[in-house]
Amino acid sequence: MRAEWVLSSLSQALLCVDGEGTINYLNAAAEQLLNCDHHTVLGLPLESALPLRSDKGEALKPALLNELASAGGEVKLRTSGIDGREAVMSLKVEVVRGDGGEPAGFVLLLASHATASSAAAEVINHxxxxxxxxxxxxxxxxxxxxxxxxxxxxxxxxxxxxxxxxxxxxxxxxxxxxxxxxxxxxxxxxxxxxxxxxxxxxxxxxxxxxxxxxxxxxxxxxxxxxxxxxxxxxxxxxxxxxxxxxxxxxxxxxxxxxxxxxxxxxxxxxxxxxxxxxxxxxxxxxxxHDKNLSRLHDEMDWVHRINQALSKNEFCLVNEGIVPLGDNARADACRHSELLVRMCYKGELLSPGQFMPAAERFGLMPQIDRWVVQAVFDYLIANPQLRAGEVMFSVNISGQSLCQESFLEFVYRNLRRGNVDPSLICFEITETVAITNFSVVTRFMERVHELGGLFALDDFGTGMSSFGYLQELAVDFVKIDGLFVHDIDKNPIHEAMVRSINDISHVLGKKTIAEFVESQVVHDKLAAMGVDFSQGYLHGRPVALIHGAGQ
The missing domain is CATH 3.30.70.270 (Reverse transcriptase/Diguanylate cyclase domain)
Structure with missing residues (x-):
């Protein structure tokens, strides 16, 4: 390793002059401290190239440098800044000797006076x-x-x-x-x-x-x-x-x-x-040039945006209606809806598909879920006129959050406080998450059910052992995955799947909700099958949830 490389990387300002007082080296720290460029001062006499003077106003000529080196220790220097103001520095001088031991030049170690006096404390603080x-x-x-x-x-x-x-x-x-x-x-x-x-x-x-x-x-x-x-x-x-x-x-x-x-x-x-x-x-x-790294870079940019949105409270909730079908439309007076999260970014509301993948990949879902749950409780507290049996709100919980005991305790504590009737809230958990975290999910369901809260099994039909687990999970609603629902008027296999999920759910005492309902034909077919509820753009796009205004 070349010595110049080491010297250039030092944080200590260092300047070298030969026996005649000509500057032949200064490192980056010295350039910064003295506000100069090495190209403009190398080869020039120190006394004229830089505005450095001793505490007594003397120019730094070789004779004075030799005297300071012999005396040892640090001395004060004075210099004029570019704004004309005088600054104080500390200086320590060492003699550089040639092969025969004769003096060949000097090394000057410089520091601002404030830096020199507090260096030890600064190191400790860092x-x-x-x-x-x-x-x-x-x-x-x-x-x-x-x-x-x-x-x-x-x-x-x-x-x-x-x-x-x-x-x-x-x-x-x-x-x-x-x-x-x-x-x-x-x-x-x-x-x-x-x-x-x-x-x-x-x-x-x-x-x-x-x-x-x-x-x-x-x-x-x-x-x-x-x-x-x-x-x-x-x-x-x-x-x-x-x-x-x-x-x-x-x-x-x-x-x-x-x-x-x-x-x-x-x-x-x-x-x-x-x-x-x-x-x-x-x-x-x-x-x-790595395309995969470029993709990951983009996702990590989303991570920074998500963290910023969390710190600045730049998320919001939107409300998508869940409409009763058939006999339920006449008997069920409860207005049921799902609360969905959106992220505010540069004046736009971003859908989950834009920021959720990065949040899931980098473990940010518990923070987003916590924000959502807190926002829902805040909304219900601000709207005491909303009563159980008249309204119900579904809230999604991710698999990452279910694996965090602290998150589950956070939800449970909010439910126990008594500020909100737990039966106003239905927690939605996807089928895959429920099966993967079966013991955690069942224990959480038991605790929330004791307080009066409800559960829905989301995206049902996509798992490996759907019907086998369905009878073991104490859910109140089964949401039939939109993959099967959206084209039941054209796809007889999907129609049969929806029919079987609906029938078995009813045998188990669970109500059904069909997702992704976008046409009247599909809506009518679902009603004829006896599906309990319908959710999708046929009933309108999600609308903003406004605090203090009820539904």
Whole structure:
């Protein structure tokens, strides 16, 4: 590794002059501190090229530099900024000697006075308290330096973005103490594998970052692979339980084409998630020509939009009617509807098909579901005139949310508070989710049923063992999947499927709702079959739910 590479990457401002006082080197930190460009000052006398003066107003000539070096320690400097204001800096001078020991020049170490006096405290503030590694703020500052260096030189650097695989599982099952100790153990393992000059940071949660200076993509990927193997060899034991640990690493090269830190971080995020998708415990190098990465990039842009919408409360609910059929139309006076979520983006309402895939892929459904449930409770509290038997609202719950005990407790607590009659709400769970999480779903149903809440089995007919599980699930409604409903006037197989689902549901004491009803012919056929309810655009498009206005 060339010495110039090391010097250029230092955060300490450094300037070199020869024995005659001519500037022959200054690093990027010195350029930033002195607000100058090395092209304009190299080869010029220090005393005239830069407005630096001693505390007594003396120019920095070789004789004074030699005197300061002999005295040792730091001294104050004064300099004039481009706005004419005087600033104070600290200076430490070291003599550079030739092969024969004779003085050949001087190294000047510079810092703003404020920086010098608070350097130790700043370092402590930047340390992560759990791992004692440098934190995200210093990491981002360092990336900015590397991006600038790559843009002005032929050097390339690399970022390794590291995430502990299935950390949440260990944290949730064994407790936060286990999670904290795992983070510390992984940090120590990574530190032990890195070489001098490689920089390790904890970025937050279970994420780490490594910055490699002056490497190409091959060297960066080799380092990442070495780290993955080292973590796999770890033996992490907590409460006498041994856990297998692995990490996924996204690798991004920082070169002359890198525009900014935000681009580097976004690419690293995509590369890391690709490593996870490929099986975890892997390394993935970001490639701008990779179409799959481009697709993932688009989805992760949606992740940022979703998080922003959650933080700014930019979701809303719309109301789609569920209409009674046949005898139910005369006997059932209850207005039943499904509440659906929409995302507000740049003045438009986005349908779930635009943002839900990314939310499902990156685990954001529990946050969206929580927003929906809270919004429904807020709406019902704001409209006390809405009474059970007169209205009922269906609310969807995703499979990701059902797997979160904290989410289920959140729903249960809201129902128990007594501010809202639980029988006003019908929770919809898809058939696939119900079968996949059978024990969790049945337990949740039991608890909610005890309070008076209702359930509907959504998209029924798409699962593998539909009828076998139907008698085991204590649902109140069965929603027949629109795949079978929409063309029963033309497809006799689909007509037979709808008829059999309806008949068996009724035998089991469950009411049926046909989805995707878009024509009067289909509506009439469903009524003739004895299906209880119809839902679809035939009855109108979803309309906004307005607080304080009832239905």
């Amino acid at each position: 340390l992560d308290p759990l791992t004692s590694l440098m934190g995200r703020r210093e990491f981002e500052r360092r990336i900015d330096n590397l991006v600038n260096d790559a843009a002005t030189s032929s050097r390339s650097h690399a970022l390794l973005y590291i995430d502990i695989d299935q950390f949440k599982l260990i944290n949730d099952t064994s407790g936060h103490g286990a999670g904290d100790n795992l983070i510390k153990a992984v940090g120590e393992c990574l530190s032990a594998e890195l070489f001098a000059g490689d920089l390790l940071y904890r970025l937050g949660g279970d994420e780490f970052g490594v910055l490699l200076c002056n490497v190409d993509s091959f060297e960066a990927k080799a380092t990442a692979t070495r780290l993955v193997r080292a973590v796999k060899r770890m033996d992490f034991v907590w409460s006498n339980i041994s856990h297998r640990v692995s990490i996924s690493v996204g690798v991004v090269l920082i070169d002359q084409y890198t525009l900014e830190r935000q681009a580097v971080m976004s690419q690293a995020d995509v590369a890391m998630y690709t490593a996870k998708e490929n099986g975890r415990g892997r390394v993935h190098l970001y490639d701008v």
